[in-house]
Amino acid sequence: MPLQETKMTETQETPYQNPLIERYASREMAFHWGPQRRFASWRKVWIALAEAEQELGIAITDAQIEQLKSFENKLNLDAAAKYERELRHDVMAHVHAYGDQCPDARGIIHLGATSCFVTDNADLLLIREALELTAKRLAATIDQMAKFAAEHRDLPCLAFTHFQPAQPTTVGKRACLWIYDLVLDLEAIEHRLETLRARSAKGTTGTQASFLELFSGDHDKVRALEKRIAEKLSFESVYAVTGQTYPRKVDAQLLDALSGIGQSLHKIATDIRLLAGRKEVEEPFEKKQIGSSAMAYKRNPMRSERICALGRFVMSLQSSPAMTAATQWMERTLDDSANRRLVIPQAFLAIDAALVLMQNVADGMVVYPATIAKNLGAELPFMATENILMQAVAAGGDRQDLHEQIRVHSQAAALEVKQNAGDNDLLERLKGDENFAGIDLEAAIDPHAYVGRAPQQVDEFMEAIITPIRQRYSGSDSLSVEVTV
Structure with a gap:
């Protein structure tokens, strides 16, 4: 008997929801890339065009401009959707x-412009504000992590190179390594903001031919139009030359900067995951949070894991704008459009979500000094051998003989740890060797003696790097930090 096909009604079916909106990104960034902000930005660009054209002599009345302004944020999206089904052209x-809303101004909307006049200039407005939100979020994350670093500036811990035990550092100094990556990312975001320009009025292929026609061949007025539109959109300058679009190289540079944040956050979150495995540092874990559906004892570092997932996603997006920039034939091709609609908003949304998580982790990070001291103590005797050797030589011993004795004892202690799962008993072995009598072996393994200038480096980093950032962003509006766990 054939299986009966079951058809679900529309009320039973739910379309795919973007997790970046449903679960991860902040309200600010989610609404920023929504249709209300996008299409209101289109209208802002059209108003700037009409105002500039009027100021330069085109027959546009004050009443027409006021009518346009009165509906700048009162969108009739249902009507636009109906028109698009008929016209198959979103801008038109x-x-x-x-x-329809501004009948008196209908005839002057989009006057002399091409589609990319409105879409590209509006996109640049959205990108600028998204960059500003990202900079604020980065600065807040840096600030929170800096508090953690300062608190633990002089707590000695085992450092690692090749993920093998190395000369000790401090918990605060390690955190400064994390923070400095984010500081460099903030500089990159600020640079992108400083160098972002308007496309303004460039015309269909960038030649401004339609505007030259509009102004009866007056080149000065066309140049003035371009400048005035940029100023009305709060841009200090315009891209010097363009084809139909602003240079898609700009998008590639933008994604480079966002990918850089993803790289930094991925590295930090990975370190936290590794430290959680060593039971030295943990991300916040809520009172009723479940770490595993099967293993009730687990405290999985899920926030850090999610940060890695989101950061990796943004890193994967980096290649799309690069390929788009590389394949814009002549004055432009339209294969950039769908790609940009996906990549640019989602890159911002994912980075925003990862920064929210990192700020949350930094705010509630748990440190276990006793475990840190135990793990460091298991390795410190090996690291102290050079100092012990020098003290024994200073007490009158033969350097070569003493070196051999330390080598033998060290190898035996290492064998005890690796083969028998025992404790590092090197110190006890040296205490029982008359060659090292009179040496204060306990003082020789004081961990603070092996961290160099780590605490002072934290202090200097706070003063030279963190304080200026805090001052730059001290007046910034606070952003939401709600985390969906």
Whole structure:
């Protein structure tokens, strides 16, 4: 008997929901990339065009501009969607929808412009504000992590190279390594903000031919139009030359900067995961949080794992704008459009979500000094051997003989640890060797003697690097830090 096909009704089916919106990103960034902000930005660009054209002599009335302004944020998206189904052109659909609301100004909306005039200039507005949100979020994360670093500036811990025990550092100094990566990312984001420009009025292929026609061949007015539109959109300058779009190289540079944040956060979160495995440091774990559905005892570092997942996602997006920039034939091709609609908002959303998580982790990070001291103590006797050797020589011993004795004792102690799972008993072996009589072996393994200038480096880093960032962002509006766990 054939299986009967079951058809689900529309009320039973739910379309795919983007997890970046449903679960991860902040409200600020989620709404920023929503349709309300996007299409209101289109109208902002059209208003700037109409105002500049009027100021330069085009027959546009104050009443027409006021009508456009009165509906800048009162969007009739249903009407635009209906027009788009008929016209198959998103920009013209919104021109008609805007014109329905502003009948007196219908004839001057989009005057002399091409689609990329409105879409590219609006995208640059959205990118600028998203960069500003990202910079604030980065600064807040840096601030929170800096508090953690300062608190643990002089807590000695085992350092690692090749993930093998190395000369000790401090918990605070290690945190400064994390923070400095984010500081460099903040500099990259600020640079992208400083160098972002308007596309302004460039025309269909970047030649400004339509605007030259509009102004009856007056080149000065076309140049003035371009400058005035940029100023009305709060840009200090415009891209010197363009094809139909602003240079897609800009998008590639943007994703480089966002990917850089993802790289830094991935590295930090990985370190926290490794330290959690050593039971030295843990991310926050809520009172009723479940670490595993099967293993009730577990405290999985899920926030850090999610940070890694989101950071890796953004790193994977980096290649798309690079390929888009590389394949823009002549003055432009339209294969950039769908890709950009996906990549740029989602890169910002994912980085925003990862920064929210990292700020949360830094705010509640748990440190276990006793475990840190135990793990360091298991390795410190080996690291102290050079100091012990020098003290024994200073007490009158033969350097070569003493070196051989330490080598023998060290190898035996290492064998005890590796083969028998015993404790590092090197210190006890040296205490029982008359060659090292009179040496204060306990003082020789004081961990503070092996961290160099780590505490002072933390202090200097706070003063030289963190304080200026805190001052730059001291007046910033606070952003939401709600985490969906």
